[in-house]
Every structure is written in C-alpha cells, then in structure tokens.
Amino acid sequence: MYTSFLTDKEIATLVDTIQTAEDLTSGEIRVHIDSTTLDHNAKVAWDVFRSLNMDQTKERNAVLFHVNFEQKYLTIIGDEGIHRKVRQAFWDQLHDEITTGFANSKYCEALQNAILKTGHELKKYFPIKGENKNELPNEISFS
Numbered sequence: 001m002y003t004s005f006l007t008d009k010e011i012a013t014l015v016d017t018i019q020t021a022e023d024l025t026s027g028e029i030r031v032h033i034d035s036t037t038l039d040h041n042a043k044v045a046w047d048v049f050r051s052l053n054m055d056q057t058k059e060r061n062a063v064l065f066h067v068n069f070e071q072k073y074l075t076i077i078g079d080e081g082i083h084r085k086v087r088q089a090f091w092d093q094l095h096d097e098i099t100t101g102f103a104n105s106k107y108c109e110a111l112q113n114a115i116l117k118t119g120h121e122l123k124k125y126f127p128i129k130g131e132n133k134n135e136l137p138n139e140i141s142f143s
Contacts, residue, residue: 003033003142005069010108011140017112018138021119026126027082028062028136029118030054031111033069034143041068045075048143055079057135061126063118065098065111074098076114085125094118 006014018029030052037044045066049055054062060081067074076091076098094114101110 005107017115021115024119025122027122031065032141041073
C-alpha cells in the first residue's frame with residue numbers, strides 16, 4: 001500500500017535514511033504510514049508498535065514514527081529503554097518539527113530530519129558495541 005503524500009522514491013529515501021541513522025547506534029527506528037485509522041490513533045500506534053515487535057529489541061531502544069497523513073496525526077513512540085534516557089522535551093520538539101514540515105508539504109524532508117536526529121540522540125545512550133545487529137527491518141510499513 002502506498003500513500004499520496006510520499007512517492008516511491010521518497011519511501012526508498014526514507015528506508016536509506018533509517019539505515020544511515022541506525023549505523024550510528026544499536027537502536028532501531030521504524031516508520032509506519034497508516035491510512036486506515038479514523039480515530040484512536042495513539043492506541044493504534046501502540047498496537048502497531050507491538051505488532052512490529054518493537055518492544056522485543058535487546059535493549060528496548062526502538063522508536064516508531066506512526067504517521068496518519070489523512071487524519072493529520074503523528075505519534076512518536078520510544079520503547080522503555082530509550083524513554084528512560086531521553087527527555088520528553090526532545091520528543092516534543094521533534095514532533096513540532098515534523099508537524100511543521102508536514103504543514104508545509106515537506107513530508108519526506110520532515111521525516112528524514114527526524115529520523116537522523118533520532119539516530120544521533122540514540123547514539124548518545126546506545127552506542128554501537130561490537131557487531132551492530134539489525135534487529136528490525138528498515139522498510140516502511142503500511143496499513
């Protein structure tokens with residue numbers, strides 16, 4: 001399933017950006033584009049987080065960007081390992097930057113910047129030690 005907000009090329013660019021960000025850290029980053037949910041977006045985001053096994057990483061350091069363009073809704077979820085270390089102000093600022101980008105129709109750019117900032121933030125608390133095993137796929141998921 002695809003979205004009218006991102007081209008195939010932009011989706012591929014986001015996958016590459018996730019890989020680049022994850023090359024900085026042992027943390028995991030996913031993006032999920034939801035075009036089916038009409039309400040309860042935050043609850044659905046948590047359900048997606050669990051269904052993608054993001055709560056199963058070794059250090060509990062996965063981050064999900066759950067985007068519903070049609071509903072103009074964005075949820076950022078950091079698993080318990082990262083949530084204990086990163087201040088809420090970081091997530092709030094990131095949310096504001098993304099939604100400002102979306103308001104200016106810069107969907108891919110806003111997500112790219114957020115993914116890279118997340119990678120740098122995760123690096124502070126979850127640096128690479130030895131082999132950097134990719135615990136979760138990097139592709140964008142859709143519903």
